[in-house]
Amino acid sequence: MKTVISNARGFDGLTLEERSVPKPDAHQLLLRMRAVSLNFRDIDVVRGAHGNQDALVPLSDGVGEVVEVGAKVSRFAVGNRVSPTFFPDWIDGQATAEARMGRLGWPRDGVLSEYVVVDEHAAVRAPSNLSDVEAATLPCAAVTAWDALFVSGRVVPGDTVVVQGTGGVSLFALLFAKMAGAQVIVTSSQRAKLDRALALGAAHGIDYRAEPEWDKAVLELTGGQGADHVVDVAGGEGLTRSIRAARVGGTVSLAGYVAGRVGQFDLGTAFVRKTTLHPLGVGSRRTFEALARAIKVHDVRPVIDSVFPLERTREAFERLASGDVFGKVAISLV
Structure with missing residues (x-):
């Protein structure tokens, strides 16, 4: 089978190799991978931001067809189409420290391979x-959103949600x-991307280059109240604007x-607004199933x-790293 490996030396370190097809143990599935997709985390991994690791198979997100099952497998059958979970050992409830250590694509081998074994x-x-490509985008980005x-934010119909940018x-x-009946405000630096977001159902678009104080624009659009939920993908020094854009x-x-x-x-702003800051960590298998x-x-x-x-x-990595994307970057293996 063909497998891509990374030696944490950047995009130049991505190498296509031939390996033997693995065999599933009693409780494992052998998947013929049909498609995979990239996340910004994967760029950090192959560039060595998480430390050096020889011959790592990158990427956490993909979908494959079950082509062989172990002797004691009961949840799936040959022919099923499934996705591995980002945290293989996080089934439900709150994650443990041990479960969160076992992420696909680093430190565990990921899914950028023609065949993958998964519990x-x-x-x-x-x-x-x-489609296969669409299904391959779910394990990290969709579960995080x-x-x-719905897990951390508890969005209900009529809420206002702000999302930053047009990535996955x-x-x-x-x-x-x-889908849940909320009003969505999208921020972006490109008018064309905002127009596409509006076509997908966003109620408003804010060009943060034309309006650098985009939090004030959110307040104006919400009658001074602010948004119920802000999904902040940027971090950095703009976090205060996200807090200011949220309602009390x-x-x-x-x-x-x-x-x-x-x-x-600004801690004072956070205290006045009584804002809940919730760092996300993808989610459990139950969340993925929901x-x-x-x-x-x-x-x-x-x-x-x-x-x-x-x-x-x-x-594919260069495309995602360019920052000029609208949606998910994927790789087809069929």
């Missing part, structure tokens, strides 16, 4: 309404919030740090930016 308890049936809105988590948050008692979900890992904010059911019932379709073949993996 049956660490897999979720893919929604039947989605679902957790932000942000667009999933837009789609899920709209509102929630700011911290979903990324594309503007910087170190965030600074969103998979909702995606099928409501026919929610993930937004795909671009798709590359396995042999052009480096180009």
Whole structure:
């Protein structure tokens, strides 16, 4: 089988290798991977931000067909289409420190391979309404957005949700919030992307280059009250604006740090607004299963930016790293 490995030396360190197809143990599934997708975390991994690790198979998100099952497997059968979970050992409830250590794509080998072995308890049936590429986008970005809105944020119909940018988590948050009957405000630096977000159902778009004090624009759009929920993917020094954009008692979900890992904010503003800051950490298998059911019932379709073949993996990483994406970057393995 063909497998891509990373030696934490950047995109130049991505290498396509031939390996033997693995065999599943008693409680494992052998998946013929059909598609995978990238997250910004994967860029950090291959660039060595998480430390050096020889011959790591990157990426956490993908979907595959079960082609062989172990002797004691009971949850799936040959022919099922499933996705591995981001945290293989986090089934339900609050995550333990041990469960959160075992992430796919680092420190465990990921899914950028033609065949992958996964424990049956660490897999979720893919929604039947989605294509392979669409289904491959769910394990990290979609679960993170679902957790932000419905586990941590408890969004209800009529709420106002602000999402930053048009990457994977942000667009999933837009789609899920709209599905739940919430009003969505999207921020972006590009008018064309805002227009596309409006076409997906956003109520308002704010160009933060034209309006750098975008938090004030949110207050104006909400009659001075602020948003019920802000999904912050930027981090950095802009965190104070997210707090200011939220209503008193509102929630700011911290979903990324594309503007910087170190965030600074005015404690006085946070105390006055009584803001809940919730760092997100993807979610459990049960959370993944809940969103998979909702995606099928409501026919929610993930937004795909671009798709590359396995042999052009480096180009897929470069596309995501460019920052000029609208939706998910994926790799097809069929």
